[in-house]
Each structure stands twice: as C-alpha cells, then as structure tokens.
Amino acid sequence: MERNNGSQTATWIWYPGDFEIRLHEKMSVKRKARDVMYPAFWRLDRHYSNVRFRCTYDLPQEEQIRILAEGTFSLYLDGKDNYRSDDSVYTLPAGRHEITVSVFNDVEVPALYIEGTNFRTGTCWEANSYQNDWVAAGSWTFDSPQDRPSRFRLAVTPQEPAAVEIRDGHPLLDFGRETFGYLRFHNLQGSGKVRIYYGESEAEALSPDKCYNLDRFEAGAAAVRANDGIFTLEDAKAFRYVWIHADPGVSWDRVSMLYEYVPVTYRSTFECSDPKLNEIYDMGLYTLHLNSREFYLDGIKRDRWVWSGDAYQAFLMNYYSFFDLDVTRRTLIALRGKDPLTMHFNTILDYSLYWFVSLYDYYLYTGDFAFIRQYYDRAATLMDFILKQRNEEGMLEGRPQDWVFVDWADFKNNGAVSTIQILLARSLEAMSMFAGQMGEEEEAASYGMLAEELKEKTMRLFWDDEKGGLLHHRVDGVTQPTLTKHAGMFAMTFDYLTPEQRESVVRNVILNPDVPQIRTPYMRFHEMAVLCESGQHDLVREEMRSYWGGMIALGATTFWEEYDPALADDAHYDMYGVPFGKSLCHAWGAGPVYLFGKYYLGVKPLSPGYETFVVEPRLGGLEWMKGKLPLGPGDAEVEMDERRIRVRATHGKGVLRYEKDGQTLEASIPVDGSWLEIEI
Amino acid sequence: MERNNGSQTATWIWYPGDFEIRLHEKMSVKRKARDVMYPAFWRLDRHYSNVRFRCTYDLPQEEQIRILAEGTFSLYLDGKDNYRSDDSVYTLPAGRHEITVSVFNDVEVPALYIEGTNFRTGTCWEANSYQNDWVAAGSWTFDSPQDRPSRFRLAVTPQEPAAVEIRDGHPLLDFGRETFGYLRFHNLQGSGKVRIYYGESEAEALSPDKCYNLDRFEAGAAAVRANDGIFTLEDAKAFRYVWIHADPGVSWDRVSMLYEYVPVTYRSTFECSDPKLNEIYDMGLYTLHLNSREFYLDGIKRDRWVWSGDAYQAFLMNYYSFFDLDVTRRTLIALRGKDPLTMHFNTILDYSLYWFVSLYDYYLYTGDFAFIRQYYDRAATLMDFILKQRNEEGMLEGRPQDWVFVDWADFKNNGAVSTIQILLARSLEAMSMFAGQMGEEEEAASYGMLAEELKEKTMRLFWDDEKGGLLHHRVDGVTQPTLTKHAGMFAMTFDYLTPEQRESVVRNVILNPDVPQIRTPYMRFHEMAVLCESGQHDLVREEMRSYWGGMIALGATTFWEEYDPALADDAHYDMYGVPFGKSLCHAWGAGPVYLFGKYYLGVKPLSPGYETFVVEPRLGGLEWMKGKLPLGPGDAEVEMDERRIRVRATHGKGVLRYEKDGQTLEASIPVDGSWLEIEI
Structure with a gap:
C-alpha cells in the first residue's frame, strides 16, 4: 500500500x-x-x-x-x-x-x-x-x-445554492443538502455589516441568536479582499442553510460556496430491493465522506475534533467504502501524538485502547506492515503507559484524571470495567501480532501471555452464569451486579466467547428488554454488528429502516449524532444543553455503510490485505441485493437474490460461503475475475 | 526574591x-x-x-x-x-x-x-x-x-568605534574592546554589495576567508529599510573589529553599532594593591556581563548556546557580582526544558547533574524557595530519569548515546566515573533538602539515604590510600588505576572528605605534577576554588597573574575559552580545527570574579539568602584589598591590609572570621550597617 x-x-x-x-x-x-x-x-x-x-x-x-x-x-x-x-x-x-x-x-x-x-x-x-x-x-x-x-489544503469545488428565498426580508439560501466549505459573495458592493447565520437545519439558520455557527464581516473591507470579484470567507463551515443579514446599502450579485473535500473514490456500491435502505446507504456514504477530511472527524459542525473512538468506527466504514488510507494514516498518527504520555487519547481511557484495535484493523484490511513498523515504537510506549495503570488484580482502571467513557449511559465506570479489560486484551493481541511481525519474539510472547491471562481473568471475574452475560464492573475486588450490553458485544466481536456464551449474550443481554438499552448511534454501531454476527439480519434491517429511516423522514440529508424518535420537531436539534448543539452530520451515523458491506454483502478479510477473504452474503429479509466493495487494490462484486449468489473478485484468494439448512456451502472465487455463481 | x-x-x-x-x-x-x-x-x-x-x-x-x-x-x-x-x-x-x-x-x-x-x-x-x-x-x-x-528584547544603546583606519583600501573599525550588537550604517548610499568581516581579534577581521562571522547585504535594498537614515543589521554579532568591503559606488557617512545587553547593576567591586589583578577583576566582570544575556551563554561568538556546565559557573560568578536572578532563573528553566527526558542536558550526563547543584546554589544564595517549589516536580522527574541509569552496583554510568564529558582531557570516561558519582551524591542531597522544604518527608529521607549510600560507596571503591586520592573510573566492577584531579576537587568542594583526605588530595593530586594537568579554564575554575579552600591563595594569585594576565598581555579585552601560553601569535585563535574557532569572550573565563569575591574578600552564605553568613578575608600575598559584594537584598563591604580588617553589611547576620597563628578570631558584624574593625 x-x-x-x-x-x-x-x-x-x-x-x-x-x-x-x-x-x-x-x-x-x-x-x-x-x-x-x-x-x-x-x-x-x-x-x-x-x-x-x-x-x-x-x-x-x-x-x-x-x-x-x-x-x-x-x-x-x-x-x-x-x-x-x-x-x-x-x-x-x-x-x-x-x-x-x-x-x-x-x-x-x-x-x-x-x-x-x-x-x-x-x-x-x-x-x-x-x-x-x-x-x-x-x-x-x-x-x-x-x-x-x-501548504497542504483539501480540494475545493464551487457549488451553487439549490434555492434562495427571502425570509423576513433576508435571503435564506438552501444548498439542498448538508455541505461544508466557504461561502462566497460575488460582486460585493457598498459598506456596512454582513451577518451570516448557518444552519444544518432550516430552523437553525433562522435562529440568529441560537445558531451554532455564524460569521460577521464588514462589506467594504471584504470587497477589497475579493479575487476576480469574489469575496470568499476565510473559515469553512458545515451547513445546509445560510440566512444572510446585511446592512442597507450592502449588495451582491449572488452567493455561492466552495465545497471543501477529500477527493476520495466511491469504491463501494450497494443496491437492494428496499429503496429506503438504498437511500440510507447512499446517505451514509455522503455522511462519511463529509467527515473524512484532514482527519476523520466526529462531526463537521461540532466538535470538528479527532476522537479515537469515533475514528475507530470511521476506519471500519472506510474499508467498506472509499478505502482511502491517507485519512486513516493521518488520523492514527495524530491520535498517537508525542511523548510524554500523561493523559489518554482525548482524555478517555477507552480511546487509547481503540487505537490499538484500529491499528490491528488497519493491518488486517490493508496488509501494510510498513506503516505499523514505522510507528511500532510509539505503540509499544503507549502500551507501557497503559499497563502501568493496572490495579493489584492486574485489571486496568481509570485514574482520577481519566475519563472512562464506554458510552453515554446511566452506569458508573469506577473500578475495573469489563469492557475496558476486553479492549485491553484485544490491544495486547494486536501488540503481540505486531511484535511477532517485527521479529521481536520475546515481546510477542509477553504481550500474548498478558492477553491470555487477562481474557481468562475477565471471563472468570465478570461472567455471571445466572444472568448469562458479562457484568459491568468490579470495585475494590468485588464484581458489581450491574449487567450491561457493552462488554458482551466486544467479547463477541473479538471472538472471546464460546458458542454457548455467544448465544446466551444475544438472548439474555442484547435482546433482553430489561437490560439498559443503547441509545447512542456510537454503541448501536457495535450492537448492530453483533446482531449481524448472530444472524439477526432481519432485526438489523428493521432497525435501520426505523432508526436511520426515521432521520430521513425528518428531512435529514446526512446522519445525526443522536436520534430519539420520541422527540418533537426542533427538539431534535438540541444537545448538551445547547440549542442546535446536536451535530447533524456525524461520522458514527454512517454505520449502515459498514453493516451492508460486511454483513449483507458479507465480504471479510481472513488474512492481512485481503490476501485471503471470505464472502458470506445474507439477504436478511431482502428480495435481492447487489454491490461492490474494495479489496485493497482490487474489488469484489456480489449479487444475490432468493435463488442464487454471484460473486467475482479482482484480488486475493476468496471463498464464497453460504449456510443453508444447517449445511455450509463453500466455493472458491475464481482468481481470473470471472463470475462465480451458485444456486441456493 | x-x-x-x-x-x-x-x-x-x-x-x-x-x-x-x-x-x-x-x-x-x-x-x-x-x-x-x-x-x-x-x-x-x-x-x-x-x-x-x-x-x-x-x-x-x-x-x-x-x-x-x-x-x-x-x-x-x-x-x-x-x-x-x-x-x-x-x-x-x-x-x-x-x-x-x-x-x-x-x-x-x-x-x-x-x-x-x-x-x-x-x-x-x-x-x-x-x-x-x-x-x-x-x-x-x-x-x-x-x-x-x-516582544521581549534585551536593552540596546549606541556605541561608536574607538578607531577607524583603512586596510587594503577597506575601512577597519576597532570598537576598542570586545562587544556585542548590531552594526549600523548611517546614510547608506548607492547600490552594490557590502561584506562585513567580524573579528574578536584584528587578525580575524582581516581574514575574509576565515573569520567566524560575516554579513553580506545589498546596499540599495538595505537603504530602503533604513530608519531615520540608519540601516541597522538584523543579527547581532560578537566582535571588536569589523572590516567592511563594499563595491564601488556604495558609500556611507559612518558606521556605529547598537550594543545589546542585559541592564545589570555592577554590585561588586574589588580593588587591591596589585593593579594587574584589578584589571583582571574588571575584565572578568565585563566578560561575564557580555555572556549574561537572554540566558548565560558559553561564549558570545561561539557557541551562543546554553550549556549547563558552563552556566553552573556563571551562576556562581553572578552571585559575586551582578546578583541578577532573572538570567539565572531563565537559564535554569530553559536547561530543564520539557518531558520526555530522553537525552541529558546538552547531551552530557554531567550537565544534567550540574543543574541540581546549580539549583542548590540558587537557593543557598537567594533563599528563594518559591522558585524551587514551582519547578520541584521537574527536578524530581529529572532525578527519576537519572536514577534509572545506575548500574548493578548502584553507580551512574553513561548510556551509549550519552556524552560523559568531565573535561577536555586525555582520559576515558567509560564505566562508572568517580566525578559523576560525586555530582550525583550532591544532586541527591539537593533533592533531599528541597523535598524536606516541600514537606515531603518520605522523599527527603529517601533521597538523603541514596546520597549517603552513594558517598560511602564512592569513597570505598575509588579512594586509593597509596596514591592518596580518588581514582578516575571503574569498569565492569574493577576500579581502574588512573588518577585524576576532578573527583578529588568536587569531593573537597562538597565537603565529602576528612581533613586528612583533603590534605592528601591537595598534596598528592592537585599539586602533584605527575597527575595530568588541567588545561581548560572550565575545570581550572574548580581547581582554583579548591586551592583557595586549602589556603593556597598565594599560588592562586600567581596563577591568575600568569594565566589571566597572560591573555591580557596578548591584548585580550575579555577572557578566552582556552589559553595556552606555549602557542605563538595567531595560533591562539584556532580551536576545534577551525580557524578563529576559539571564543575570545567565554563566560568560564571570568572565574576570578568568583575567586576574589568568595576567597579573598571571603564572603559566603551560611544559610539560604545570606540570612547568616561569614566573612573570611584572605590577602593571599596582597598588601591590601577592598571591595563590595551583594548579599541578596543588601551588601557587604570588606577592607583589609596587613594590620586590620574592616567589614560592614546591610543584610543578614554576619560573622567575621580570621585565622591567625592557629587561633580563630570571630566577631559579629553589626546589624545596623556600621563598620566592624579588627586589628590583626
């Protein structure tokens, strides 16, 4: 790579x-x-x-x-x-x-x-x-x-508003959908103040006192700075609508924008018998694209920051869509930063751990060990820093200055949190693999042993036979009775559970209405993945229709930071106690891109860089679907309906796998790029 | 403070x-x-x-x-x-x-x-x-x-050349003595190139191909940047002479300079019956002043860098002259820098240790614990870093990437070097004292115990009864037979020797012609101090006359980085294989400022900030002397001839002490600032 x-x-x-x-x-x-x-x-x-x-x-x-x-x-x-x-x-x-x-x-x-x-x-x-x-x-x-x-800058290209109308005497521009860039005034004339109120929603743009983003400039001074008659604002913003208030005497011919973006290739496609899902998929791609910038951002309006837990999900979505490794690498490097390590990534303990898992995924999806090699030392010193934080039982705990996040939810994260131990175990496995590839046998063995010990200890101390899942945390050597979904989800994703345990977690935890529900799209991403891994595709499909489809029904053009169907009207736009504080274009909202690619079209690497891979397509209640996914340098195409599956690939050694009536059908995918077709 | x-x-x-x-x-x-x-x-x-x-x-x-x-x-x-x-x-x-x-x-x-x-x-x-x-x-x-x-800048003030003459058709300006600042061209006219060759010596300025510093500019472009008809060069330089070559057609009225300096107060004076020593003292003050800048520099022409071992000496000289604490604090902070600590200060192991000794001195001379408190954490983490480098015997050794300097001399510094252990012991004592003052009793005890153990071990493993001194280093658990002066000198200065050992080190090591002689003014500083502490004032006085007086005889106006009387003419100016590479204004050359103040006038703090102090004047072969020294916020004045001593002080509780015929005379110095006079 x-x-x-x-x-x-x-x-x-x-x-x-x-x-x-x-x-x-x-x-x-x-x-x-x-x-x-x-x-x-x-x-x-x-x-x-x-x-x-x-x-x-x-x-x-x-x-x-x-x-x-x-x-x-x-x-x-x-x-x-x-x-x-x-x-x-x-x-x-x-x-x-x-x-x-x-x-x-x-x-x-x-x-x-x-x-x-x-x-x-x-x-x-x-x-x-x-x-x-x-x-x-x-x-x-x-x-x-x-x-x-x-002088590095992202690419820009001009865009025109889709509609302009006058509201209360001031022009309201609608760019048709969420976008990001620099407003431009053509032939700005006169002198006086210009105030611009941006909105991801129309309601926001029409709220000069409450909109999250605004700009102010003096027309005379701005006109002087115009190029070819166009004055371009200095800072780029996220918006769909802008409402422009100008003093009398200020005029312009028209307002357009310079859309700023990373020129990725849309390498994936997904189409199926349900038009709503197709719309969700395409909107997911666009949401992800807007958040793929100098780095993967959480959201383009807010925070515009690089958060490790958010990026972890964006990386996965990217492998199933643009497969752009530049943004990925930049993000991984920026998150690690420099020594001394005093605080965790974004101040969050779990976010340091997601970085290792992200690095593991990077290698798995790209096979690019040269990158791992270059940053191996920084990974090793980060792990040293983390391991120093283990308690006397050998479990990782937050220090007073650490934020142990896990999720926005009503549970306490004091003591040793089971989710944290599972993320650490996976991080140690990643380090063990990297060390092995580096030829550092002793370190590889040492990391590997720590991972095994931690997994064993975590299952022993947190697994509750009666409740059939992993309890949430352990304080002062006593495991507390709180049952949450998170540890079970990650343990499933990382394959730390026996088949019986998996089945129990799905039934007794994930699908159990008495266990606190996950409300953030952030953790729903993982929950949906786990449900797919348990074959609950029908359920996931319905969830996508209602949750993501619900946002579209409310006029979304990109997916949001959070969505609660119970809220009314403009109440959707507040968050963190801030009017219009909610991000309406949030990377973690683009989860369907990953879910459709990995669990419906079903393409998964088995070895680094898709040298070997499996295609396990699942209709999950659809009549038909077809799509294309990047396999690193090549691509895979999958078509499926209720009668047959067709697959072809231009890279690696793939196998098509399909379960029917308790039987597993397997067939090699031709290496010459021709179609493999099986009846089902 | x-x-x-x-x-x-x-x-x-x-x-x-x-x-x-x-x-x-x-x-x-x-x-x-x-x-x-x-x-x-x-x-x-x-x-x-x-x-x-x-x-x-x-x-x-x-x-x-x-x-x-x-x-x-x-x-x-x-x-x-x-x-x-x-x-x-x-x-x-x-x-x-x-x-x-x-x-x-x-x-x-x-x-x-x-x-x-x-x-x-x-x-x-x-x-x-x-x-x-x-x-x-x-x-x-x-x-x-x-x-x-x-916008912080040092002060500047105009200076005119003392003489201008034409050499080979080009003006040679002599500013009368070494100086530092920005050349200025008054009423620069015409167009063409101007080349300026700077010299700390005349020979250097007259060597366009070899002088260390030079400047080039285009007269036309320069004239445009003139203010009030004066074009001032952008970079300040160290020089006494400048030789200016200009293309035909370029002219100016005159060239002057802006002298750049820290506005210190010359708070000390020293005058005695030997005019040569008075000249040395004043030249020492000026040398120190030139090197007291944003930070204490090693030399103003070269390196213009902040070296910890050099600064350690400048700090001491400053306490006996300007008592300017701003430059001192800035230097201590800059040397410590930030984490992570990966390399030693200036890459030199000993230089990290001098920082602790400097901090100890800072507190002793100023009593300013607020500063120590603010940087205590940085001191503690530096000590952690250093202690990790001890070998299995508990002795501090250089890592492959470390420069173990000690001195420019023909000995090897591999293994555990005794001088390093002594500096570490003193550093630990400093940390113990700081921790105690911080109220960190446990840490104070721990540092104190480490210091005691190290001192005991060092004396046991390095002291050679036969040779009567401390051997130089210990490699793979075997003390090597090399005898050098350095460890003995520091052990004396830090009072780690018994009276018998002190006497032996002076006789068998310091004054022993068979032990390799110290040739750098850097270590001669310490050697002279130790000789004074052994009452060898006559010898030190003679050394000052010949070594520092020797530079003056060669035309020095500030003291040099190194001086070898055996060299002829311009050979004095080369160093490090570079023509004119030697610094002719080097802070460590100003040692007499410290020696006259501490060991002739004899003023020494006994407790932090001169709350208590002693005055132990020694004529050391002079007929008379008199002088003034800062005592923090106050001053001490001392006058002495062969018959009597007069002392007065405006701060602290002082005692005059004088040894005569094996008897010690002691008298309290009046706290009202009036003179105390004793017959001797």
Whole structure:
C-alpha cells in the first residue's frame, strides 16, 4: 500500500509523523461556537522545530543539487559540522559520502527537498530530532518544489445554492443538502455589516441568536479582499442553510460556496430491493465522506475534533467504502501524538485502547506492515503507559484524571470495567501480532501471555452464569451486579466467547428488554454488528429502516449524532444543553455503510490485505441485493437474490460461503475475475 | 526574591516555564558559522500552544474587564465551556465565580492580560496544559498591554568605534574592546554589495576567508529599510573589529553599532594593591556581563548556546557580582526544558547533574524557595530519569548515546566515573533538602539515604590510600588505576572528605605534577576554588597573574575559552580545527570574579539568602584589598591590609572570621550597617 518513493522523483521529507501532528494542531482549533474559538481540550502536540536529515550516497562523478527547505537550513558532508553551506545550489563531490542537512522551523514542519540528476530526497533518507533517533524520514505526495507540505489544503469545488428565498426580508439560501466549505459573495458592493447565520437545519439558520455557527464581516473591507470579484470567507463551515443579514446599502450579485473535500473514490456500491435502505446507504456514504477530511472527524459542525473512538468506527466504514488510507494514516498518527504520555487519547481511557484495535484493523484490511513498523515504537510506549495503570488484580482502571467513557449511559465506570479489560486484551493481541511481525519474539510472547491471562481473568471475574452475560464492573475486588450490553458485544466481536456464551449474550443481554438499552448511534454501531454476527439480519434491517429511516423522514440529508424518535420537531436539534448543539452530520451515523458491506454483502478479510477473504452474503429479509466493495487494490462484486449468489473478485484468494439448512456451502472465487455463481 | 504581583498591577501570564522555553528555542538557532545557521545539537523544547488559565474571584458588584491575549482566546464562567466570549471587553457578574480563559498560539507563547478595577491577571491565576496540571501561572515584569512577552528584547544603546583606519583600501573599525550588537550604517548610499568581516581579534577581521562571522547585504535594498537614515543589521554579532568591503559606488557617512545587553547593576567591586589583578577583576566582570544575556551563554561568538556546565559557573560568578536572578532563573528553566527526558542536558550526563547543584546554589544564595517549589516536580522527574541509569552496583554510568564529558582531557570516561558519582551524591542531597522544604518527608529521607549510600560507596571503591586520592573510573566492577584531579576537587568542594583526605588530595593530586594537568579554564575554575579552600591563595594569585594576565598581555579585552601560553601569535585563535574557532569572550573565563569575591574578600552564605553568613578575608600575598559584594537584598563591604580588617553589611547576620597563628578570631558584624574593625 505504501507509495514508493523510488529514485526517479524527488519528494519533500520531514521527521516522521510531524506533518500529521502539525496538521492536527491546526485543525484542532478550527471549531468555533458562535464565532468564538473552542479548542480541543487535550494537549495538542507539536512538531520538532530542530531536526536534521541524512543520507549516504555513492556517485561516480560530482553532481549539482538544488536544495529547498521549509525553514532555515545548512548542510555538511561526512560529519564535518563546522563546515556548513546554505547555498541553494551545491555540488556533491563524487564518491561515497554522507550528507547531513539541519533544518529549523518553529512555525511549520521543517521539511527538505533536494533534486539532482541522480541524487534526491526520497526513501533513503533518515530524520533525527537530536534524541538518538535516526529513523526513516516521513514523506507523502509532495513531489515538486512548490508543492510544500505546509501548504497542504483539501480540494475545493464551487457549488451553487439549490434555492434562495427571502425570509423576513433576508435571503435564506438552501444548498439542498448538508455541505461544508466557504461561502462566497460575488460582486460585493457598498459598506456596512454582513451577518451570516448557518444552519444544518432550516430552523437553525433562522435562529440568529441560537445558531451554532455564524460569521460577521464588514462589506467594504471584504470587497477589497475579493479575487476576480469574489469575496470568499476565510473559515469553512458545515451547513445546509445560510440566512444572510446585511446592512442597507450592502449588495451582491449572488452567493455561492466552495465545497471543501477529500477527493476520495466511491469504491463501494450497494443496491437492494428496499429503496429506503438504498437511500440510507447512499446517505451514509455522503455522511462519511463529509467527515473524512484532514482527519476523520466526529462531526463537521461540532466538535470538528479527532476522537479515537469515533475514528475507530470511521476506519471500519472506510474499508467498506472509499478505502482511502491517507485519512486513516493521518488520523492514527495524530491520535498517537508525542511523548510524554500523561493523559489518554482525548482524555478517555477507552480511546487509547481503540487505537490499538484500529491499528490491528488497519493491518488486517490493508496488509501494510510498513506503516505499523514505522510507528511500532510509539505503540509499544503507549502500551507501557497503559499497563502501568493496572490495579493489584492486574485489571486496568481509570485514574482520577481519566475519563472512562464506554458510552453515554446511566452506569458508573469506577473500578475495573469489563469492557475496558476486553479492549485491553484485544490491544495486547494486536501488540503481540505486531511484535511477532517485527521479529521481536520475546515481546510477542509477553504481550500474548498478558492477553491470555487477562481474557481468562475477565471471563472468570465478570461472567455471571445466572444472568448469562458479562457484568459491568468490579470495585475494590468485588464484581458489581450491574449487567450491561457493552462488554458482551466486544467479547463477541473479538471472538472471546464460546458458542454457548455467544448465544446466551444475544438472548439474555442484547435482546433482553430489561437490560439498559443503547441509545447512542456510537454503541448501536457495535450492537448492530453483533446482531449481524448472530444472524439477526432481519432485526438489523428493521432497525435501520426505523432508526436511520426515521432521520430521513425528518428531512435529514446526512446522519445525526443522536436520534430519539420520541422527540418533537426542533427538539431534535438540541444537545448538551445547547440549542442546535446536536451535530447533524456525524461520522458514527454512517454505520449502515459498514453493516451492508460486511454483513449483507458479507465480504471479510481472513488474512492481512485481503490476501485471503471470505464472502458470506445474507439477504436478511431482502428480495435481492447487489454491490461492490474494495479489496485493497482490487474489488469484489456480489449479487444475490432468493435463488442464487454471484460473486467475482479482482484480488486475493476468496471463498464464497453460504449456510443453508444447517449445511455450509463453500466455493472458491475464481482468481481470473470471472463470475462465480451458485444456486441456493 | 520573587517579585510580588500584588493586586494593584495587571501582568501578562503564561504557562510556567513556557516563556523561557520559547525564548531558548529562538536563541538556540542564533549561532551562525560564516553566515550559515548552526543550530544547537539537542532537542529544542517548545511551548504549549493550547493552554487555559483560571481564577476564582469574589466581587461585590459587577466589573468591566479588558482582555488581551497573545493568540486567540475565549473565556467562560463557572465551567460553562459551551458558552464562550471572545469580546475584548467583558462584564464580570458580581459574586463568587470562576473565570476560565483558553488561549491558543502556535507561534509565540499563549499569554493573557486582563485589567479591571479590582480584578486582573496576577498571582492568583493558574495555568493548565490539559494534562491534569493546574499550576501557578508564570509571569515576570510584563506589566502593560503593549509590553507583550513575545516582544521581549534585551536593552540596546549606541556605541561608536574607538578607531577607524583603512586596510587594503577597506575601512577597519576597532570598537576598542570586545562587544556585542548590531552594526549600523548611517546614510547608506548607492547600490552594490557590502561584506562585513567580524573579528574578536584584528587578525580575524582581516581574514575574509576565515573569520567566524560575516554579513553580506545589498546596499540599495538595505537603504530602503533604513530608519531615520540608519540601516541597522538584523543579527547581532560578537566582535571588536569589523572590516567592511563594499563595491564601488556604495558609500556611507559612518558606521556605529547598537550594543545589546542585559541592564545589570555592577554590585561588586574589588580593588587591591596589585593593579594587574584589578584589571583582571574588571575584565572578568565585563566578560561575564557580555555572556549574561537572554540566558548565560558559553561564549558570545561561539557557541551562543546554553550549556549547563558552563552556566553552573556563571551562576556562581553572578552571585559575586551582578546578583541578577532573572538570567539565572531563565537559564535554569530553559536547561530543564520539557518531558520526555530522553537525552541529558546538552547531551552530557554531567550537565544534567550540574543543574541540581546549580539549583542548590540558587537557593543557598537567594533563599528563594518559591522558585524551587514551582519547578520541584521537574527536578524530581529529572532525578527519576537519572536514577534509572545506575548500574548493578548502584553507580551512574553513561548510556551509549550519552556524552560523559568531565573535561577536555586525555582520559576515558567509560564505566562508572568517580566525578559523576560525586555530582550525583550532591544532586541527591539537593533533592533531599528541597523535598524536606516541600514537606515531603518520605522523599527527603529517601533521597538523603541514596546520597549517603552513594558517598560511602564512592569513597570505598575509588579512594586509593597509596596514591592518596580518588581514582578516575571503574569498569565492569574493577576500579581502574588512573588518577585524576576532578573527583578529588568536587569531593573537597562538597565537603565529602576528612581533613586528612583533603590534605592528601591537595598534596598528592592537585599539586602533584605527575597527575595530568588541567588545561581548560572550565575545570581550572574548580581547581582554583579548591586551592583557595586549602589556603593556597598565594599560588592562586600567581596563577591568575600568569594565566589571566597572560591573555591580557596578548591584548585580550575579555577572557578566552582556552589559553595556552606555549602557542605563538595567531595560533591562539584556532580551536576545534577551525580557524578563529576559539571564543575570545567565554563566560568560564571570568572565574576570578568568583575567586576574589568568595576567597579573598571571603564572603559566603551560611544559610539560604545570606540570612547568616561569614566573612573570611584572605590577602593571599596582597598588601591590601577592598571591595563590595551583594548579599541578596543588601551588601557587604570588606577592607583589609596587613594590620586590620574592616567589614560592614546591610543584610543578614554576619560573622567575621580570621585565622591567625592557629587561633580563630570571630566577631559579629553589626546589624545596623556600621563598620566592624579588627586589628590583626
């Protein structure tokens, strides 16, 4: 999966991770609440300002190179650091030499670009932060002198409003559906104040005193900054509607916007006999796309932050849709940040653990071990940090400063929470696998043993035979009687339960109306997955129709942070005690993308990078369905109705599996990309 | 000693240490070698970009406040972080409330200034980096809205050259003595290149191809940037001479400079019967002053970096001269930097240890425990880091990535070096004392016990009865036979030796011509101090006359990094294989300032902040001497000739002590500031 910086093209290089960490620092303060900055409430890590790069070359003859840096630089040869040059053109002597370049930049990431006929910046280079840490330099697709890392911006394209009408004397623009970008005023004239009220809903835009996002500018000053007669607002916002109030004397020809986005490819499709589900699927894709940006965000209006638990789900949805690994990698790097580790990711204990599970999934879906290798040390030190927090029973507990989240729900998370132990066990399994692949046998065994011990202990201490599920937490050495769904769900997902236990968890916990219901789409994501894994596709389909379909019925064009059918009208839009505080375009709302791909079309990797995979399609009450899914570099296509299944794939070694009347049908999928068809 | 930010003046506040750490980052890249950047070769720590401040107030009535921030800010009351304001004027409601202000700044340090009639930024405020770390906010003397921390600059004042002559057709300016600052061209005219060759020596300025510092600019472009007809160069440099080459057609009226300096008070004086020593003393003061800048530098031409071992000596000299605590505190904070601790200060193991000894001295000389308290946690975590590096015998060893320096000398520093153990023991004693003052009895006892064990072990394993001193190092459990002066010197200074051992170290090691001689002024500083402590004042006086006097005889106007009388002419100026690589204004060259104050005038604190002190004057072969020294807030004056001693002091409880014919005379110094006079 790694882009190959071969010898033919020079590319900008930097200290690995620093591009992503700097970008994350910038993006984490983009959120505004009523035009007032609202920064992320965790430590924002920063790039190293003082770094150096080195590379050893062997040239048959001297060669002139051109050197560009983001920052001030100096170079020297063969360790002679008292003899430096900062000329932008330099002649490398022939023979074998080591070139070192110091770069300092305290604003943007120190980066280096060298081009010569035979010698240039690329994969042979190492970077160093003066901590005894010569490591492979970071790079991406910045392959020309002017394509500087600090200038990285997402793509933009113009969009026009779908409708404009006048409300109370002010134009209300409707862009037809939720979008994100920069408003533009064409031919702005006159002087006076302009106030813009944004709304994800019409009600929000029409509430100048309560809408979450607003903008204010002075028309005269703005017109001066126009390009080609167009004044573009500086900050991008999430909205569908805008209501524009201007002082008398201010005018413009029209208002449009620059839609800002990551240019992903929509690699997946899903179509079935139920048009409502098709609509849900497509809206899920769009919801996910809007939240796939510099990083996976929780929501594009609020918080516009990178949350590990939210990203964990977005990663999974992405593998079943765009399969864009750039956003994934940037997000994983930004979440890990730098040392010292003092607080958990986003201040949440569980969110540090989701990172390991996400890394595990990354490897499983992509097979890209080079990325894991580059960040293995950061994973290992994070695990060290976490393991120090185990109590005397060896169970992971939150410290007073930690937020143990699990879910928005009415239960206490003090003591050792079973869900946390299961996430830690999975994290240890991931580390064991990574260590093994790194050739670190001892560490692999050690992590593996810790995982086994923890799983055994967790099942022994939390499993309640009478209640038929995992109890919620254990305080001061005593397991408390609270029964919740969460631990059971994760234990099923990670395959930690016996068939009997699985069956019991589904019947006695997940489907038990006396166990507290899950109300957040965040945990419903996992609940739906678990129900699918138990073959409850019919139920899941009905749930999707009512829950996601319910939002559409209320006019949603993207899926929300939370949805409670019991609420009336505009009450849907409040959250956290804030009018219009609810995000109406929230990544975790896009769960159907994952569910349809993984559990209906049924495509799942069996080994890293889909080298082997299985297709287990389930109609779950549909008359027919068909769709396409990415298999890393290739694709799988699945078609199914009540009579037959057709599958073809252009990558890996796949097997079609179908259960009928207690029998399992299995057939190999042709490696030549031709269709496999079976009658059922 | 702490400046009191009382309730009457608003002041800028920030996360503690970040002002100093950001300033250090900027200054650490000011060094240039032949106009090419040469950054410090250690990790440069960075300020937190995302911080928040809080304060609880209780106002009888509402109050309007004005808010200024370096960076973007938002404030909220009583934890209601969804309701924020970024108005620059805000009305605080009456009653008891908590105000929180978020500030983000990724270029300069996030800082906050609030002024109201009764409420303002000051000592009541706390700062937080989102790491569960509400700590007292940092502040200094930035007490007005426009006096922003990011704009901090040292003072400047114009200086004119002492002489100008033409050499090879180009003007050579002599500023009379070593100086530091910005060259200025008055009424620059014409167009063409101007090249400036700087020299700490005339030979250096006259060597365009080899001088360490140079500047180049285009006259036309420069003239445009002139203010009031004066073009001032952007970067300050160290020099006495400048040789200016300009293309034909470029002209100017005259060249002067802006001398840049910390406005210290010369609080000490020393005068004696030997004019050469008086000259040495005054030149020492000037050398120290030039190196007392944003931080204590090693040298003003090279490296212009903050080195812990160098600063340790500058701190001591400062206590006996300017008693400027701002430069001291800034230097201590910058050296400690931030976590994670991966490398030692300046990459040198001993340099981490000198920091503790420096902190101990700081408290002893100033009595300012508030500063120690603020940085106690950073000291404790540094000690944790260091203690992890002990070998199985409990001795501190360098890791492969560590530089174990001790001194520029021909001995190996592998294994456990005795000097390192002694510095660690002293560091542990310092931590024990700090912990005790913090009320951390358990930690105090633990550090104290570690110190005692280490001292006992060090004396047992390194003391050689036959050689009468401490051996140098121990490799794989075997003490090696090398005898060096260093461990003995520090053991004497820290009072770790019995009277018999002291006497033996002086006779068998320090004064033994067969033990490798110390050649660096860096370690001669300690050697001279130890000789004085052994009553060898005559010898030290002769050494000062020949070593420091030798530099003056060669035309020095400030003291050098190194001096070898055996060298001829311009050979003095080379170092590290670099022509003119030697620094001719090096802080550690100013040692006589400390020696005359502490060991001739003989003023020493006995308890923190000179609450009690002793004056033990020694003529050491002089006919007479007199001088003045700071005692923290007060001063001591001492006059002595062969017949009598006169002392007076305006602070603390002092005792005059004088040994004569094996008898010790002691007399209390009047607390009313009047003179005490004794016949001797």
